[in-house]
Amino acid sequence: MITVHHLRIGRSIFTVWFLEELGLDYALKIYNRNDIGRAPPELKEIHPLGKSPVVDFGEFVLAESGAIATHLVDTYDDQYEFAPPRSDAVARAKWTQWLAYSEASAFAPLLVKLLLSREPDPKPQVISAFAAGEVALQLGYMQDSLGEQEFILGDRLQAPDIGFTYICNMAERLGELGPYPNLKAYMERNMARPAFLRALDRTGG
Numbered sequence: 465m466i467t468v469h470h471l472r473i474g475r476s477i478f479t480v481w482f483l484e485e486l487g488l489d490y491a492l493k494i495y496n497r498n499d500i501g502r503a504p505p506e507l508k509e510i511h512p513l514g515k516s517p518v519v520d521f522g523e524f525v526l527a528e529s530g531a532i533a534t535h536l537v538d539t540y541d542d543q544y545e546f547a548p549p550r551s552d553a554v555a556r557a558k559w560t561q562w563l564a565y566s567e568a569s570a571f572a573p574l575l576v577k578l579l580l581s582r583e584p585d586p587k588p589q590v591i592s593a594f595a596a597g598e599v600a601l602q603l604g605y606m607q608d609s610l611g612e613q614e615f616i617l618g619d620r621l622q623a624p625d626i627g628f629t630y631i632c633n634m635a636e637r638l639g640e641l642g643p644y645p646n647l648k649a650y651m652e653r654n655m656a657r658p659a660f661l662r663a664l665d666r667t668g669g
């Protein structure tokens with residue numbers, strides 16, 4: 465049995481969404497953040513980092529969204545709906561790059577923005593200038609890469625869309641998505657999918 469340890473308000477809803485897209489059975493354990501917005505200590509009993517998502521596959525535990533998604537497609541997506549086969553090395557490399565992108569290049573500047581939003585005024589200038597430039601660089605790149613496509617890799621949802629949607633959602637929550645209407649429409653489409661709505665329902669929103 466797959467058990468998802470889900471922390472409310474954060475990225476793990478997106479992992480639950482992917483499990484719903486794959487149509488898998490899974491158990492859910494839900495945690496609430498403490499009064500300063502951090503994960504509760506019980507999550508450290510599942511994985512030493514104490515963060516979420518963390519997924520217990522029975523024989524092992526994974527605590528990185530991209531690794532979880534990769535294992536899920538390698539194990540359960542036998543029709544190659546959500547990832548190209550490993551035998552198609554070029555398509556798979558592009559897929560892997562987009563999967564990694566959301567957790568690495570795209571996430572770092574938004575995290576800096578989030579932390580800055582919690583700083584009192586006046587904000588530190590060097591960090592503010594870095595964050596503004598990098599957020600614009602990444603969201604501009606995302607919007608150009610998506611273009612008029614429905615999904616980041618073309619006309620059907622694949623695993624990298626999960627993290628890509630999370631980044632759009634984080635940007636929206638930080639008030640940064642306004643200048644990127646394609647990304648906003650993409651995020652809204654994905655978050656209206658039946659599988660996403662089922663994930664919201666199961667996790668209690």
Ligand SMILES: N[C@@H](CCC(=O)N[C@@H](CS)C(=O)NCC(=O)O)C(=O)O
Nearest residue numbers: 474475502503515516517527528529
């Ligand atoms: N690289 C990990 C990051 C996990 C992570 O930082 N999760 C956040 C939720 S968005 C968390 O658990 N934060 C609670 C805390 O740090 O106390 C992944 O992509 O899964």
